[in-house]
Amino acid sequence: MKMKEKEVKVSPLKNFVAGGVGGACLLLAGHPLDTIKVRLQTQPKPSGTQCLVYTGAYDCFRKTVSKEGVLGLYKGMGAPLMGVAPMMAISFFGFALGKQLQQTDPGKPLTSTQLFVSGCLAGIFTTVIVAPGERIKCLLQVQSSRGGTKYSGPLDCALQLYKEQGIRSVYKGTLLTLIRDVPSTGLYFLAYENLKINLTPEGQSVSQLSTPRILLAGGVAGILNWTIALPPDVLKSNFQTAADRKYSGLADVLKTLLREEGPKALYKGSNAVFLRAFPANAACFLGFEVALKGLNILAPSW
Numbered sequence: 001m002k003m004k005e006k007e008v009k010v011s012p013l014k015n016f017v018a019g020g021v022g023g024a025c026l027l028l029a030g031h032p033l034d035t036i037k038v039r040l041q042t043q044p045k046p047s048g049t050q051c052l053v054y055t056g057a058y059d060c061f062r063k064t065v066s067k068e069g070v071l072g073l074y075k076g077m078g079a080p081l082m083g084v085a086p087m088m089a090i091s092f093f094g095f096a097l098g099k100q101l102q103q104t105d106p107g108k109p110l111t112s113t114q115l116f117v118s119g120c121l122a123g124i125f126t127t128v129i130v131a132p133g134e135r136i137k138c139l140l141q142v143q144s145s146r147g148g149t150k151y152s153g154p155l156d157c158a159l160q161l162y163k164e165q166g167i168r169s170v171y172k173g174t175l176l177t178l179i180r181d182v183p184s185t186g187l188y189f190l191a192y193e194n195l196k197i198n199l200t201p202e203g204q205s206v207s208q209l210s211t212p213r214i215l216l217a218g219g220v221a222g223i224l225n226w227t228i229a230l231p232p233d234v235l236k237s238n239f240q241t242a243a244d245r246k247y248s249g250l251a252d253v254l255k256t257l258l259r260e261e262g263p264k265a266l267y268k269g270s271n272a273v274f275l276r277a278f279p280a281n282a283a284c285f286l287g288f289e290v291a292l293k294g295l296n297i298l299a300p301s302w
């Protein structure tokens with residue numbers, strides 16, 4: 001028998017703030033791996049007697065830190081921070097709201113279905129900012145390869161889309177984002193909450209779970225998120241960047257990919273993604289839990 005939990009009401013507001021802290025931690029842990037990935041991907045091909053600048057991930061890490069210091073690993077983190085921290089704040093807010101709406105008695109734990117549904121709600125909430133973010137990112141990425149400069153940056157792009165074709169245009173691709181993010185976010189939070197309970201030793205309270213166990217639960221949740229989000233993500237990227245009328249619909253993208261490249265096409269590039277997902281999400285949930293505890297002490301009545 002697990003110890004009976006103290007009666008705690010879920011506070012979406014506190015979860016919002018703690019989620020923002022979690023998002024910042026996610027990036028602090030994940031960004032160095034992203035920097036290394038990009039540096040490896042973009043290093044010039046050796047010609048003649050030249051050697052590769054970096055022989056591998058560890059070599060790149062070592063050389064970056066010795067030449068530029070630890071801060072070298074954190075170059076370019078400002079832009080993603082502006083997106084990730086608010087996104088995680090909204091995500092944890094949505095999850096808490098879902099729990100609050102379904103919680104009839106604060107002493108009674110929610111069922112797995114209720115947790116999954118709350119996580120799905122989090123996925124719907126984040127789509128409000130993730131969908132336009134993806135639309136704008138793709139347009140900017142395609143624009144630079146064509147050489148034109150229709151949009152001077154993300155904000156300009158959002159404003160032009162809105163002025164020309166209204167809000168519908170800003171939110172083009174929302175369905176694809178929902179397909180990718182709703183079930184995966186549901187599983188993400190369900191896995192985290194269930195792992196926390198399962199990792200709690202007999203006779204102890206889930207709220208006193210040790211740091212390594214929080215890290216483990218968060219890391220595994222992150223891997224599971226990507227495991228089910230990656231196939232729709234591959235479909236989405238192919239669909240959004242394909243020439244007009246190349247595909248008749250999503251099902252067509254799926255059929256074409258499977259026919260041309262087989263099932264492994266759906267997990268393209270997954271090594272790097274999984275390598276980053278574990279530490280990033282471990283740090284995210286740890287940051288979230290620590291911030292939430294702090295808020296419960298500082299502002300018990302919120």
Ligand SMILES: *[C@@H]1O[C@H](CO)[C@@H](O)[C@H](O)[C@H]1NC(C)=O
Nearest residue numbers: 184222225226229230233281
């Ligand atoms: C879950 O996976 C999706 C996959 O594409 C990603 O966009 C999202 O950031 C991931 N969530 C977390 C918290 O890692």
